[in-house]
Amino acid sequence: MKITDITKFAFRAATGYPTRTLLMLLAMAIGVGSVVLLSTLGDGARRYVIGQFSSLGTNLLIVLPGRSETVGGPPPLLGITPRDLTIADAMALHRSSAIRYVAPIAVGAAPVSRGGRTREVTILGSTPQLYQVRQLTMDKGRFLPEIDPSRGAPVCVLGHETKRELFGNDQAVGELIRIGDWRFRVIGVLSAKGESIGLDIADIVIVPVASAQSIFNTTSLFRIMVEAVNRDAIPRAKKHIARIIRERHDGDDDITIISQDAVLATFDKIFTALTLTVASIASISLAVAGILIMNVMLIAVSQRRSEVGLLKAVGAPAGQILLLFLAESAVLSAIGAVFGLILAAIATFILSRVFPDFPLATPLWSLWAGVGVAVVTGVLFGVMPARRAARLDPVQSLSRR
Amino acid sequence: MISLSKIRREFQVGDEQVLALRDVDLTIKTGEYVSIMGPSGSGKSTLLNIIGLLDRPDKGSYLLEEEDMTDLDDRQQAELRRHKIGFVFQFFHLVPRMTAADNIELPMMLSGLEPKERKDRVHAALASFGLSNRANHRPDQLSGGQRQRVAIARATIMEPHILLADEPTGNLDRVSGQEVIDIIEALNQKNITLIMVTHDPELGRRAGRRINMLDGRIDSDG
Ligand SMILES: Nc1ncnc2c1ncn2[C@@H]1O[C@H](COP(=O)(O)OP(=O)(O)O)[C@@H](O)[C@H]1O
Ligand SMILES: [Mg+2]
Numbered sequence: 001m002k003i004t005d006i007t008k009f010a011f012r013a014a015t016g017y018p019t020r021t022l023l024m025l026l027a028m029a030i031g032v033g034s035v036v037l038l039s040t041l042g043d044g045a046r047r048y049v050i051g052q053f054s055s056l057g058t059n060l061l062i063v064l065p066g067r068s069e070t071v072g073g074p075p076p077l078l079g080i081t082p083r084d085l086t087i088a089d090a091m092a093l094h095r096s097s098a099i100r101y102v103a104p105i106a107v108g109a110a111p112v113s114r115g116g117r118t119r120e121v122t123i124l125g126s127t128p129q130l131y132q133v134r135q136l137t138m139d140k141g142r143f144l145p146e147i148d149p150s151r152g153a154p155v156c157v158l159g160h161e162t163k164r165e166l167f168g169n170d171q172a173v174g175e176l177i178r179i180g181d182w183r184f185r186v187i188g189v190l191s192a193k194g195e196s197i198g199l200d201i202a203d204i205v206i207v208p209v210a211s212a213q214s215i216f217n218t219t220s221l222f223r224i225m226v227e228a229v230n231r232d233a234i235p236r237a238k239k240h241i242a243r244i245i246r247e248r249h250d251g252d253d254d255i256t257i258i259s260q261d262a263v264l265a266t267f268d269k270i271f272t273a274l275t276l277t278v279a280s281i282a283s284i285s286l287a288v289a290g291i292l293i294m295n296v297m298l299i300a301v302s303q304r305r306s307e308v309g310l311l312k313a314v315g316a317p318a319g320q321i322l323l324l325f326l327a328e329s330a331v332l333s334a335i336g337a338v339f340g341l342i343l344a345a346i347a348t349f350i351l352s353r354v355f356p357d358f359p360l361a362t363p364l365w366s367l368w369a370g371v372g373v374a375v376v377t378g379v380l381f382g383v384m385p386a387r388r389a390a391r392l393d394p395v396q397s398l399s400r401r
Numbered sequence: 402m403i404s405l406s407k408i409r410r411e412f413q414v415g416d417e418q419v420l421a422l423r424d425v426d427l428t429i430k431t432g433e434y435v436s437i438m439g440p441s442g443s444g445k446s447t448l449l450n451i452i453g454l455l456d457r458p459d460k461g462s463y464l465l466e467e468e469d470m471t472d473l474d475d476r477q478q479a480e481l482r483r484h485k486i487g488f489v490f491q492f493f494h495l496v497p498r499m500t501a502a503d504n505i506e507l508p509m510m511l512s513g514l515e516p517k518e519r520k521d522r523v524h525a526a527l528a529s530f531g532l533s534n535r536a537n538h539r540p541d542q543l544s545g546g547q548r549q550r551v552a553i554a555r556a557t558i559m560e561p562h563i564l565l566a567d568e569p570t571g572n573l574d575r576v577s578g579q580e581v582i583d584i585i586e587a588l589n590q591k592n593i594t595l596i597m598v599t600h601d602p603e604l605g606r607r608a609g610r611r612i613n614m615l616d617g618r619i620d621s622d623g
Contacts, residue, residue, distance in 0.1 A: 001510065001513045002510075002513055009510070306492075310496065311507075314508040314559075315508055315511055317479035317480075319476070320479075399446075
C-alpha cells in the first residue's frame with residue numbers, strides 16, 4: 001500500500017466524522033498551543049534579561065579588587081589583605097593589545113546642591129572612555145575631557161534625572177554646582193536612555209576619577225571596567241589583565257575578573273532551563289489529549305467494526321489495518337497540532353499588542369517540539385485501539401450490520 | 402478447484418459447544434455455479450467463510466488450487482483473499498464515507514496498484530455495472546440494487562477466480578435482486594467459480610449444482 005494512499009485514507013477517516021473528532025482536536029490544539037505559547041513567554045523573558053545585560057556594553061570585563069572564592073584557584077593566603085586598585089593600575093591595562101577601552105570607576109554618594117536645592121546623589125568618577133564602555137549618549141554638551149587621569153578637573157556631567165531635579169527646564173551646561181565642598185562646572189547632560197542594570201545612569205553625577213577620589217578622600221577604585229577589542233579577544237584580555245596587575249601587586253593574584261559573557265551565559269542557561277521546564281509542564285496537557293485520542297479511536301474502532309471486517313475480506317492483513325488506524329490517530333493529532341499553532345500565534349499576537357516592550361518571538365524548536373510531541377502522543381495512544389482493530393474477527397465484524 | 406475434506410467447525414456458546422460444520426466433504430470445480438440452501442443456522446455462512454479464508458476450520462483439510470490452506474498464516478491468507486476470492490454480502494458492507502468509485506477502488510488501493518491503473522479499472526467497472534453516473538455518490542445516496550452492484554464491482558475488481566455470495570439478494574426487492582443475479586451469472590459465464598448462499602428456492606434452482614445443508618452437514622448435492 002502506498003504512503004500517499006495511507007495518508008489519504010487516514011485523513012478521510014479522521015475527518016469523515018467531524019462532530020466526534022472536534023472535541024479531541026480542541027484538546028490537542030490546547031496542548032500544543034500552550035507548549036508553544038509558554039515557551040514563547042519563557043524565551044521572551046530570556047531575551048529581555050539578556051537584552052538588559054547587553055546594554056551594559058559589549059565585550060565587557062569588570063575588574064574587582066580582592067579574590068573571589070567562586071572564581072576558583074587557590075584560596076587567598078592567610079595574612080594577605082588584597083591591595084586596592086588604583087588609577088595607575090587601570091592605566092597600565094592600556095598596554096594590552098586585547099583591550100580597547102579602560103574606565104576606572106570610583107563611586108560614592110555626596111550631597112549635590114545648586115541654588116537652594118540640595119540632593120544626595122551617586123557620584124561616579126571615571127575617564128572619558130566610560131562613554132564608550134557604557135555606551136552612553138549625550139543630550140547636551142560633551143562628556144569628560146581628555147586629561148591626565150591622575151589629575152582632577154572641576155567639571156561634571158549630569159544624569160538626565162539629576163539635571164531635571166537641580167535645574168528643572170533651565171539650561172544646565174555652563175552652570176556651576178556644588179558637590180560636597182567642591183565646585184564643579186556642568187559641561188554636559190546625559191540623554192534619558194540610562195537604565196542599565198547595576199547602576200541608575202539617570203540619577204547620577206559623573207566627574208573625573210581623580211576628582212571623585214578627592215571628594216571621597218581615597219586613593220582606591222571601586223572597580224575597573226574594560227572593553228576587549230572584540231569577542232574573541234576576551235580570554236586574551238583576561239589573561240593580560242591578570243598578568244599586568246600581578247606584576248604591579250608584587251606577584252599576588254588579588255583581583256577578580258568577571259566577564260559579562262560568563263554572566264550572560266549563566267542567565268542564558270537559567271532561562272533556557274526555565275523555558276524547557278514550563279514547556280514540559282504544558283506538555284502534560286498533551287498527555288491528556290493523548291488519552292482523548294485513545295478514546296476517540298476506541299469509539300471509532302467499535303463503530304467501524306464492519307469496515308474493518310470488510311477490509312480484511314478484500315485482502316488487508318492485520319498489519320495493514322494496524323497501520324491504517326495508527327495513521328488515523330497520527331493525522332488526527334497532526335491536525336490538532338496545526339490548530340494549536342494557530343492558537344498560539346493568535347495568543348502571541350495579542351500579547352505582543354498588550355505588552356509591546358516585551359520581546360516575544362516563538363522559538364523555532366518549540367514549533368517542532370509541539371507538533372512532534374503531539375504526533376508521537378497520537379501514535380502512542382493510538383496503538384491500543386489500532387491493535388484492537390487489527391485483531392477483530394472478520395466474520396463476527398461482518399455479521400453485524 | 403476447491404477441495405474440502407472432513408471440515409469441522411465448532412463454536413463455544415456459553416457452556417455449550419455448537420457444531421456449525423460436521424465433517425463436511427466437498428469438491429467444487431473451477432467455473433462451477435453452486436447454490437447452497439438450507440434452514441437458518443445450518444452452517445451455510447460458516448462454510449462460505451471457510452472457503453473464503455475468513456474463518457479457519459477446527460479440523461479437516463482445505464485445498465485451494467492444489468495448495469493447502471489450513472496452515473497458511475494471516476498474511477498469506479490475506480494475500481489469497483485479495484487476489485483469488487471475491488465476497489458479496491447480504492448487507493453490502495460499503496464504507497459509508499466513501500463514494501461508489503472509492504469503494505470499488507479500495508482493494509486495489511490496499512494492494513498498492515498504480516493510481517492510473519486503478520482509475521482506469523474503476524472506470525471500466527462502473528460502466529459495465531451501469532453505475533457510471535453514480536461514481537461520486539456515497540452509499541446512502543444509492544438504492545439497494547445500486548449498492549449491491551458497487552459491492553460486486555469491488556469484489557471482482559481484482560479479477561478473482563472465486564466469487565462467494567452470501568444471500569446477495571436477501572436485502573433487495575425482486576427487480577433489483579434479478580439485476581444482481583444477472584450480473585453474478587454473467588460473471589460465472591466468464592468462468593469465475595460462483596458459490597451463492599440463498600434462501601430463495603427459485604434462485605437456488607438456477608444453479609448448475611444445488612447443495613442443501615442441514616444441521617452442519619451436506620444433506621443433498623446435485
Ligand atoms: N461466531 C459464532 N459464535 C457462536 N456461534 C456461531 C458463530 N457463528 C455461527 N455460529 C453458529 O453456528 C451455526 C451455523 O451458523 P451459520 O453458518 O451462520 O448458519 P447459516 O448461515 O446457515 O444461517 C449456528 O448455530 C450459529 O448460531
Ligand atoms: Mg448465514
